[in-house]
Amino acid sequence: MTDPASRMNTTRRAFLAVAGAALLVRPAKATPASMAAAIRQAVGEAHVKPGRIKLNVPPLVENGNVVAVSVSVESPMTEKDYVKTIHIFTEKNPQPNVISFQLNARAGKAEVQTRIRLADTQTVVAICEMSDGSCWSDKVDVVLTLSACLEDPI
Amino acid sequence: MAARTLINVPPKAKRGEVIQIKTLISHVMENGFRHDNMGKPIARDIITTFTCAYNGEKIFEAALYPAISANPFITFYTVATESGTLAFQWTGDNGFSQEATAKITVE
Numbered sequence: 001m002t003d004p005a006s007r008m009n010t011t012r013r014a015f016l017a018v019a020g021a022a023l024l025v026r027p028a029k030a031t032p033a034s035m036a037a038a039i040r041q042a043v044g045e046a047h048v049k050p051g052r053i054k055l056n057v058p059p060l061v062e063n064g065n066v067v068a069v070s071v072s073v074e075s076p077m078t079e080k081d082y083v084k085t086i087h088i089f090t091e092k093n094p095q096p097n098v099i100s101f102q103l104n105a106r107a108g109k110a111e112v113q114t115r116i117r118l119a120d121t122q123t124v125v126a127i128c129e130m131s132d133g134s135c136w137s138d139k140v141d142v143v144l145t146l147s148a149c150l151e152d153p154i
Numbered sequence: 155m156a157a158r159t160l161i162n163v164p165p166k167a168k169r170g171e172v173i174q175i176k177t178l179i180s181h182v183m184e185n186g187f188r189h190d191n192m193g194k195p196i197a198r199d200i201i202t203t204f205t206c207a208y209n210g211e212k213i214f215e216a217a218l219y220p221a222i223s224a225n226p227f228i229t230f231y232t233v234a235t236e237s238g239t240l241a242f243q244w245t246g247d248n249g250f251s252q253e254a255t256a257k258i259t260v261e
Binding site: 065066067070090093094095097098099100101102103104106107108109110111112113114115116117118148 | 172173185187208211213214215216217218219220221222223224226227228229230231232233235
């Protein structure tokens with residue numbers, strides 16, 4: 001196999017290997033796997049089901065530096081049944097964790113709002129843990145035009 | 155360095171009413187992933203925790219990470235139980251600590 005096409009293939013493969021290695025040494029970035037690990041650390045071994053929690057993020061964001069986010073959970077918020085924690089995670093920010101809220105029965109209404117940074121077009125996940133230990137999640141795919149500043153300022 | 159804070163709590167509420175609390179604090183929230191124009195990494199400088207206490211009892215807490223925007227804005231809810239003070243505290247990197255209070259009258 002010494003025809004030019006196969007030689008080209010080899011060089012292309014070599015090029016791809018080098019390019020792949022270059023990608024690996026880029027600055028730390030969260031991945032779906034590291035997000036899953038962060039979620040495990042936050043909620044333990046509990047089974048996370050979709051539902052009961054609603055994550056509100058605009059689906060198209062112009063400026064990743066300031067993204068208004070609100071999370072609300074369906075809960076009666078009584079002494080026996082309330083939302084213990086609400087976490088927000090991202091897939092492709094440098095770190096998967098964004099914020100963790102700790103609530104108690106005195107909150108009256110399980111809703112929080114804040115402003116977050118997004119580094120890339122990605123999935124944002126919200127997870128809540130109830131007082132009975134059950135965990136619920138919601139996710140939103142966000143398309144981003146301008147990323148939050150992670151690169152060198154000019 | 156004192157940071158400016160802005161707290162929005164209704165001054166009066168009925169007993170048992172769910173009230174909205176909005177908080178804002180001026181802070182750069184330097185995420186620690188950026189470099190200056192000499193290529194040196196800029197050290198992380200963020201607020202890491204925020205707590206709110208209603209008459210001394212903790213009602214809300216948040217752990218903040220670098221992915222929170224500059225000038226962190228947090229809104230949450232609580233039940234107005236009795237007249238008194240809501241005390242807010244932000245703590246962060248480099249010994250950052252800032253407190254603020256708001257009064258509420260419950261009828």
